[in-house]
Amino acid sequence: MQHYIEVRGRARPVRSALPYSGIIAVLCLSALFLYFLRLDIAPLWWDEGISIETAGLALPDLIRTTVTDDVHPPGYYLLLHYWMRLTGSSPFSVRALSALAGVLLVPLLYASGRRLGGQRTGCAAGLLGTIAPFAVHYAREARMYSLGIALAALSTYAYLRILYGARDRRVWWMAYVMGSVVGLHIQYMYSVLVVTQIISAILLDRRRVRQWGLSAVLILAFLIPWTLYARAQVSGLQSDRLGAWDWRTTGEQAWRATQYLVNGLATVDTVRTSGTAVVALLLALIGLGALFRRQAAVAVTLLLGILGAIAVVLLVEYQPGEDILRGVRLAFAGLPLLLLLMGQGVTWLGSRRVGIGASLVILLIGSAARGIVAAYYAPIDADEDYRPLVAQIEAMARPDDAVFAVYAWQRGYFASYAPDAGLAIYGDWPASMSGSEFVAELLASHERLWIVNYRADVQGGNAPFHSWLDQHAALAYDEWFGDTHLALFLSGDDPPEAWTEQVALEDGTTLAYEPLSTTVHGGDVVQFSIRWRFDEAIGSWHRVLVHLGWPGVEPVAQNDLALDVDWLDQNERSTGKGVIQRHVLLLPDDVPPGEYQLYVGLYDSRDDERLAVVDPSTDDRPGRVCIGRVRVIPKL
Numbered sequence: 001m002q003h004y005i006e007v008r009g010r011a012r013p014v015r016s017a018l019p020y021s022g023i024i025a026v027l028c029l030s031a032l033f034l035y036f037l038r039l040d041i042a043p044l045w046w047d048e049g050i051s052i053e054t055a056g057l058a059l060p061d062l063i064r065t066t067v068t069d070d071v072h073p074p075g076y077y078l079l080l081h082y083w084m085r086l087t088g089s090s091p092f093s094v095r096a097l098s099a100l101a102g103v104l105l106v107p108l109l110y111a112s113g114r115r116l117g118g119q120r121t122g123c124a125a126g127l128l129g130t131i132a133p134f135a136v137h138y139a140r141e142a143r144m145y146s147l148g149i150a151l152a153a154l155s156t157y158a159y160l161r162i163l164y165g166a167r168d169r170r171v172w173w174m175a176y177v178m179g180s181v182v183g184l185h186i187q188y189m190y191s192v193l194v195v196t197q198i199i200s201a202i203l204l205d206r207r208r209v210r211q212w213g214l215s216a217v218l219i220l221a222f223l224i225p226w227t228l229y230a231r232a233q234v235s236g237l238q239s240d241r242l243g244a245w246d247w248r249t250t251g252e253q254a255w256r257a258t259q260y261l262v263n264g265l266a267t268v269d270t271v272r273t274s275g276t277a278v279v280a281l282l283l284a285l286i287g288l289g290a291l292f293r294r295q296a297a298v299a300v301t302l303l304l305g306i307l308g309a310i311a312v313v314l315l316v317e318y319q320p321g322e323d324i325l326r327g328v329r330l331a332f333a334g335l336p337l338l339l340l341l342m343g344q345g346v347t348w349l350g351s352r353r354v355g356i357g358a359s360l361v362i363l364l365i366g367s368a369a370r371g372i373v374a375a376y377y378a379p380i381d382a383d384e385d386y387r388p389l390v391a392q393i394e395a396m397a398r399p400d401d402a403v404f405a406v407y408a409w410q411r412g413y414f415a416s417y418a419p420d421a422g423l424a425i426y427g428d429w430p431a432s433m434s435g436s437e438f439v440a441e442l443l444a445s446h447e448r449l450w451i452v453n454y455r456a457d458v459q460g461g462n463a464p465f466h467s468w469l470d471q472h473a474a475l476a477y478d479e480w481f482g483d484t485h486l487a488l489f490l491s492g493d494d495p496p497e498a499w500t501e502q503v504a505l506e507d508g509t510t511l512a513y514e515p516l517s518t519t520v521h522g523g524d525v526v527q528f529s530i531r532w533r534f535d536e537a538i539g540s541w542h543r544v545l546v547h548l549g550w551p552g553v554e555p556v557a558q559n560d561l562a563l564d565v566d567w568l569d570q571n572e573r574s575t576g577k578g579v580i581q582r583h584v585l586l587l588p589d590d591v592p593p594g595e596y597q598l599y600v601g602l603y604d605s606r607d608d609e610r611l612a613v614v615d616p617s618t619d620d621r622p623g624r625v626c627i628g629r630v631r632v633i634p635k636l
């Protein structure tokens with residue numbers, strides 16, 4: 001099939017050259033390698049967890065959740081839903097959809113560049129697309145932006161085929177309309193590209209005004225059903241996410257947005273990244289000038305598309321002192337347009353000053369390499385890496401365990417990191433229930449409940465269910481994994497009706513208990529209850545120690561946990577009301593068989609020292625009381 005470009009108002013054939021086909025094949029293979037290499041090396045982050053959680057829902061729930069709990073249309077989640085059915089939900093699998101879209105960007109840029117200025121422009125645009133740090137970053141993330149970039153490149157190619165195509169123009173009309181519809185259902189900000197393309201075409205392509213007007217009507221017709229269904233989401237997006245344009249900072253913010261678009265999400269305040277952005281803009285301006293002389297309509301469309309993408313970033317409502325990085329992803333549709341102009345600039349400059357053109361390209365490649373390598377070897381934030389936490393639950397979980405993950409993105413992490421663990425994952429509780437009622441229902445249905453809380457102690461005062469847990473459940477395990485607190489609760493045995501033993505500690509504190517004698521296997525739990533009384537007001541966070549062992553040796557198992565008395569008012573603390581605790585001591589699987597003693601003590605929250613026992617036993621360690629014996633026997 002013969003291809004054409006417009007030169008000085010006349011369509012001229014583009015001559016194919018076999019070597020260029022080899023070049024673009026090498027670029028595609030390079031992109032395949034760059035985008036898929038170590039694709040799962042970085043831990044998932046919040047937005048990716050939301051993608052996995054949302055895409056894993058049944059279709060009616062997926063649509064409803066997108067409207068009520070998200071700010072994006074459902075297109076990407078629907079695609080990821082079926083993609084996960086084919087490939088699974090591992091980090092590599094869910095990111096592979098974005099990586100594949102990133103690879104497709106390269107031939108699409110090549111095809112569009114060839115339409116603009118021939119084979120060399122196509123290869124230059126394809127090369128720049130292969131190494132673009134912004135494209136590489138989003139090609140390695142389970143979000144909709146890489147797919148949006150590829151659709152923007154496809155839309156641009158269809159647009160060029162319509163303007164300067166041959167006999168198959170009608171096919172590309174259909175491709176353009178359907179591609180625009182898909183793009184708008186992937187990300188609302190795709191509308192910037194569609195609007196600039198259609199307005200430019202209506203104003204500059206007078207021969208096909210009716211066709212472009214019809215295209216706009218068809219695109220709106222496909223979009224209206226969703227906007228009517230999700231009108232609350234769309235209106236909320238406009239009011240909550242987009243703010244007034246601050247003209248005082250327009251220049252600075254536009255420059256920073258451009259730097260991010262050229263250099264990716266690396267730091268943009270260095271001389272190197274600023275220089276790279278200057279080179280990229282210089283090439284784009286040269287390409288714009290060269291293109292305008294031959295294809296004014298296309299040049300204007302590309303320019304308006306880039307400016308529109310930057311304008312969206314400036315419209316995002318930022319908190320005081322917040323970096324523009326939060327909104328720069330919304331400029332995704334402008335990236336292919338910028339790369340095409342840069343490719344045109346490289347071609348024009350190379351045809352006149354080969355050395356200068358080659359030097360600028362080498363500079364761009366060198367700068368891009370720095371950002372690409374960072375994607376593979378950037379330090380991992382251990383505080384946000386959930387892989388150790390999920391592995392810990394997998395190692396300790398029982399078949400009937402339940403996991404209560406407070407946030408949706410946490411549930412996405414479990415679906416990705418432990419898809420075959422068989423864990424029952426629970427999230428938000430119904431509006432008709434309180435947090436305490438929801439936790440009580442979970443513990444009534446499951447023997448053990450894992451609770452995952454972010455940047456807050458599960459038993460902290462800000463947890464809506466902490467008081468109920470303190471009074472009705474037993475804490476078997478708790479540990480911080482970076483910024484996340486993980487705790488395991490059991491319903492625990494009911495406290496005894498009478499307390500036959502009582503030991504006095506200093507400061508008027510007394511410990512009451514029933515002597516324990518039990519036989520268990522390694523890996524089992526030891527359950528018991530104790531009661532504390534205080535003759536005077538105490539600190540809100542004393543700490544209880546529970547040790548299993550013998551005098552003079554390190555404990556073979558222990559569990560130190562906070563004694564939360566926040567749920568008692570100050571008067572109750574001061575008048576000696578008892579605090580009953582249900583306790584669970586989780587034994588290691590490899591605890592040696594034998595007879596052990598069970599000790600209990602209390603740390604003073606004021607100095608973190610153990611409260612001394614007034615009538616000490618023969619134990620060689622002051623500040624703990626033997627409340628029973630535990631016999632550990634081998635498993636059969």
